[in-house]
Amino acid sequence: MKPKIDVDYVSALAHLQLTEEEKADFAPKLIKVVEWVGKLEELRFDDSRIEGFSSVPFSLPFRPDEIRGSFPTESALANAPEKKKDFILVPKVIEEK
């Protein structure tokens, strides 16, 4: 597979902005890596054998549905870059028409 990577599109999805210099550096390196991982193309899969991979070799337990304490507001806000009273400040989310 010859991969085509639209670096502008992918970086927009990732909320990253690349300079022209970075694009020139990143794009070939990314393509090289994507070509390399394309090695998996060689494998043939019998889908019936490969359902349900789980990284934990046991079923995940549920914990009791009990109310437990959480961080006090002050410590939850302690690292906020900008805050006002008990709130984190962010730019206006809903844009005007």
Next chain:
Amino acid sequence: MNLTSLSLIELREVIQKKEIKAEEALLAHLKKIEERENDISAFITVLGEQALVRARKIDGKKEKGRLAGIPIAIKDNMVTKGVRTTCASRILGNYLPPYSATVVQKLEAEDAIVIGKTNLDEFAMGSSTENSAFFLTRNPWDLRRVPGGSSGGSAAAVAAEEVTAALGSDTGGSVRQPAAFCGVVGLKPTYSRVSRYGLVAFASSLDQIGPLTRTVEDCAFLTQIIAGHDLCDSTSSAQPVPDYQGEMRERLNPIKAAYLGEKILEGIDLEVKDIYYKTLQLLEESDAQLFEKKFPLWKYALPCYYIIAPSEASSNLARYDGVRYGFRNPDYSNLREMYVQTRTEGFGEEVKRRILLGTFALSSGYYDAYYLKAAKTRSLIYQEFQRTFEDVDYILTPTTPEPAFLIGEKKDDPISMYLSDIFTITANLAGLPAISLPVGLSQGGLPLGFQIIGKHFHESDLFRLAFLIENKVKFASCKIKLPKKEE
């Protein structure tokens, strides 16, 4: 008595017997840090005064914990309450966590002393610690070389006797590879054996915390303390934790182990190959039955990993948006710009590269071709290991394809850097436990590692076999000649 060269078990004994105080042990290590940090730069944060207050408090306690007064370093991607935790990234440069990771809580509950936070590749993405946003760490055996990564700071600090033991995290080899490069013991436990609560997530289905120590027994002892179920990590196992230290000394069952076929070893450093075969020979002399296995899927492990890990990373790192914590770039006029400017300035090059790779692999039109295919490959690799473990109890490999490389040598070639993890990555993909221990030195005086991969939850078996090898190779007699200044 040279307090900094004692093993954890030895230091513990002299403190428990009150031959020395926790404060003395700590001061000796702080002095060593002061002497060696200029050369090595293993620590991002050293806790001097705060650790001293704690040591004095422990000295005054009647009932002391199992790690009373033992100085331990923590990789700077595990959160420590009130102590800056950076992940070696600008984006978390001033982050002060409101809680401590479960492993840190467990160590402190046993009266260990956290002496500092160690350097790493940014967000644990790398194999050399060169990707730290702050500075690079040097290998104590040769200051021109990397200590490995991403837990390079932890491995270098333990090797240089700046600290008795350390914790690292291992997503593709990040404990074992630096352990091998720095001549120390490093364990990646079975996935789910140790709680990941408070470990800053890189690739959640692969990450596991593990100890770095100077002896196998220290490693067993520390694993015993950090392992176990945690309500705060739903993927942590409820299986009881065995007495690793006790079981390590039990008689070994007849050793049945698989070793790698010649094809997988093609192209690796000749001295690494030589010491690998010598170690296998030592085992044969101990009546081990060794079987060559070809592992036809081994060559797909790295490409598989480099889809799965960046995909998970691109999702995990989406949380760094400048809203709730960490760095926020003040130069924005709307929300989207704030996200973009913050991330663009906050993340380093390798982190951006992996986020882009992961975003691409998960993006519409490519998901089936990349991510899904990698997930299926992972299942096949897992099955291949399961089949192998029907016949043997261990899989034996070199830890790394070469000894520690020079600083800057691989910086511009991501694939060459990724190949450092060729022997370690499979254990992460299959969730298996694996230990690396030093088995000798190269002609150039660099440590060489040997890796044992075991069955799920069979850490005791790994410790037993590693202990046997350790006693035969006597690596502890190899000493670092510090300081060896850069030319």
